[in-house]
Amino acid sequence: MWLDVLVRETGGDELTARRVHYVLCGQHLIGELWQDKTIAEVHIRGTRVMVVDKHGIREVSGFPTATVAAQAIEAVEAAKERMRAVITGIGDSVVVSRIDATPLTASDLITSGALTEDLASQVGSALEHMDAVTVIGPAAHVVIRAFASFIPQESRVFEGPYGILPNGCVAAASPLDADYVIGVRPGVPAEPMAAAGQVGALIANPETDFRAAVRLVVLGRISSIRKVTRVQEAAPF
Structure with missing residues (x-):
């Protein structure tokens, strides 16, 4: 009225x-x-x-x-x-x-042909072992959210910028209290901790080029992701 x-x-x-x-x-x-x-x-x-x-x-x-x-x-x-x-x-x-926003899932990426099942398995294995996965590209934050379901339930997760809390996980107040970190360019202290293996991580477009277990690049725009591919195994600190 x-x-x-x-x-x-x-x-x-x-x-x-x-x-x-x-x-x-x-x-x-x-x-x-x-x-x-x-x-x-x-x-x-x-x-x-x-x-x-x-x-x-x-x-x-x-x-x-x-x-x-x-x-x-x-x-x-x-x-x-x-x-x-x-x-x-x-x-x-x-x-x-x-509430009704539906994030993209890893299955969605596989179905669309942007991600192979083998690469999804590599990401899942890395996160299961609390290693770091980094993703670069304009749609990187969409991809890390799609991978969030690979984080084991009951884990303590710190959400950096544009992060997401996976189902069954608990929010952590800081990286120092977390098992995992998810977010875009979370910076210090999250990235150095991930580089040192102190937390598992899903980091999009990191501020530092640190040594990660799986390093990915995303081709395409957020509205049309074309391909998620693995780049060199590790980068120097």
Whole structure:
């Protein structure tokens, strides 16, 4: 009802009316972005905002102040059931993701021909032995999420940026408390720990070129992954 009133007050400008509506209800930018069904996740870090959609990860115009950002997160938390959203704290970021978003699985990659069963088995074996798997390429974060099911249940998992908590696993507050690390460029201390064999890892586009048990490269865009291939067995520290 209020949206209809605002549309009339803005002379039929629905875009402006919706922006005003989400400001008035406290959700601000998050509520506005949530109307785009192609957006699967909204990441808020301070005043900066990143979205994950079918084209990949991109930054959008953020919040004017940290206070406004905090108010928007609080409003979305209160409305999460109606929005069908999950709100997760990952490091110093807050991630708003859709309940009904369906991540790609390793089986999906195999069925599409982008991944061989043999390579999937190598990844699964490496993770079972708490080794590190790294993936590079624009769609790398999609692939590490697809591999997350290979992590043994009941493991303690630290979610780095754009990570995911596998079914049956427990969230760890930091890499120091974790059995595994999943994420994009998690940096220090996660990557050095993975390089030293102190944690198992699924790392996309790592900051450092460290020695991993399985190193992969992904060809193609996020919306159309063409091939996942293995590169050289190891790289120098």
